[in-house]
Amino acid sequence: MNLGKRFLHNRTAVATALFVLLIALAGVCAPVLAPNDPYATDILNKFADYSLQYPLGTDQLGRCVLSRLIYGIRPTLGLAMVTMFGTIGLGALLGITAGYFRGITEEVIMRLVDVMLSFPSQIMVFAVVALLGVSVQNVIIANVFIKWAWYARMIRTGVMQYRDCNFVRFSRCVGMPERFILFRHLLPSITSDLAVLASLDVGWAIINISTLSFLGLGVQAPTPEWGAMLNEAKEVLTSNPVQMIAPGAAIVTLVCCFNLMGDALRDVLDPKEVEG
Amino acid sequence: MTPVFEAKELKVSVTGRRGERELVKGVSFSVEPGRCLGILGESGSGKSMSMKGAMGLLDRSFRVSGRVSLQGEELLTKSPEELRRMRGGKVGMVLQNPMTCFDPLYRIGNQIGETFAAHQGWSRAEIRSRSLEMLERMKIRNPEEVLEKYPHQLSGGMLQRIMIGIAMAMKPALLIADEPTTALDAITQLEILNEFIRIKEENTAVIFISHDLNAVSLAADEIVVFHQGMIVDRGDFRHILHRAKDPYTRLLAEKRTAVMRSYRRALEGKETIYA
């Protein structure tokens, strides 16, 4: 059975992928779906209960919580995706360079990886944000910076394994250019491992970015990001505790979904695991 | 003579994600006191699975059915606790990889002692003296030192002898040896095989499981051949070697004969060179 078919046969994989697509779509179509303007304040209507006009009520400034939630998909999911692409891109670049060209290049890159991995990642995020200043862009840089080493190491191991596979050796014998071998053979072979790791890490990125926003180090206040919304909800914890339920639940659902998808993808891509 | 151990229509099946699969498809065999039954078969033929099933060593995903009796007592209806008392007591068992069978974190003496303590109400001093006695009987040098060693500090052959010693210490009616010689070098193999012949003489019944026709032929009085969960042939060694009906058994026998023939030819060739 080929990969596509196996994917379609795995119900969890299909369901979670559809759910993520749906959420992403909702984020893209936010202006159509959101019942209200996420920035429109209505002080008279603050802490409103569930109603037709405000399905999830309003926050401390009378803004529609549901609309903010829908608009919040954009920064939350979007930033996590950008982070993951950045991480994989940087990791793949350095990992492939190290694994394919060996020698001194590899030595330098891998020592760098060792140093990166020996630092606690949480602290590094804060250090980088502190260094570069508080902004959304720096949050992404910080997250890419602490995570790339994992990918570089994994991809290098993958490249080393496939380097000595017969089909790669064959290609080299036949005299195909190195670059061709790299893109035609090596990348597809390590993509599956990469997909599993990446989908598990998107959840991690979502939590990490929302944490920074919650602390006020990421996405700033008026922008409807789920972590930032929780930061605002914290201020009114005693007067309107319901306000923190929706964004938190949204984060948990999305992260759970990505984690499930990662596990399902692993089953799809590595049928041996299923037996065990 | 009444058999010590008897299996009738023994079946073992496993429930996995893809439904139930039968691994042992109804086998019957028995062994009398002082005799050795060899179970021959390649890996995955169900030979050791059937013995593990009979002794209650499989987990809940396996289902064992049929009838198994030890000295007239039915085994499959016994509770796990009753089976446990029997294992290491009335039934001794020796496994394949002596190097990995002992817990790496405890000294040998400790592991021998806990086995004795599980079956007898012996005092600390008695356990120690019995342990030393057992090691001496298994011809292990410096038994006092060996008791203080960790498993990784001893050789495979030595650990295998200790395993046999532990199994025999409780004077079992039946000794089951599951590939006891596979992980050992040729000389140690022969020593261990001689040990089994001696055990047979002490009137203990032995079931010897192996994929190695040579090893089986040295120890066994009767041989059953397993193939894909079924017994395909039975008889003594000469029967298996020369008059086997089953194609798989003949294949095994022919391979063995071929090896022996080339071995002899090599020997003869050597002789001619030296002559």
Next chain:
Amino acid sequence: MKRYVVRRLLMAIPLLAAVSFICFMFINLIPSNPAEVALRVQQMPVITEEAVARMEEMLGLNKPFLVRYFDWLAGCLKGDFGISYVNPARTVAGELARCLPATLQLAAASFAIVAVLSVPIGFLCAVYKDGWFDRIMRGVIFISTAMPAYWVGLLLMWGMGVKLRILPTNGSGTWRHLILPAFTVSLSYISTYIRLIRNNMLENMKQDYVLYANVRGLPQRAILVRHILKNSMHTCIVAMGMSIPQLIAGTIVVENVFSWPGLGTLCISSIFNRDYPVIQTYVLLIGVLFVVFNLLFDILQTVSDPRLRREE
């Protein structure tokens, strides 16, 4: 054995040097001149060239890079980490010393909760694999890994503090203040360790020595506790020990949720105030703790495992 320990200790030295160098680099990578930042942070109305020069002199910024590094390193070894930009009257060492006990208290309490809860739960999950307890715990673990720590903190604050009014929601002082933050910190670690112990025990159950223990007719309880649990704990204790610095670093978010006056709160406020020396020293502290704990538990593992222990 002794040689191994000595070699391991020697190997830690270049690592510590690398950690300290990175931390030093950090403050030198700031896009703007640190002296200027320091002046601005102190709300100097007009920043003149002379003021900057004076500040540079005071912070020792006018010396060559490597000289500054060794000066700084020598200072660190003596416990002098420089002065705070925000309040030049205060030393960084003093600031950290003020906040460290609260963080250590929180980390210790969290670690205690992690150890006390994860071992028995992981054990039961492995023993009754696929039973109702295991299923429920797996669900709980799955959800809890998806919960951001700060949200858990908020929920607990609301439930225990606002709604039930049984525990204080912020500040510190009594053991009752400690419960909510400690539990929040420990939650994500508990699930990690339950999973670790459970999977490790299941892995051990497949080993030959367990089959042989069954063959010898040892009682089930002895096999589970004496053999399987002991073998698993061996790996888990090392993993737990190595994660202590992570636990200390992990308090940073939770401290801010509960306004716990520890290093995390100090660190975040320093980030907002651009108090670079404080952040630098905090990162250095955690980095050094990381190296030291790794070293400590690596050696401990070697000493306690008979297979790795060399013959005397």
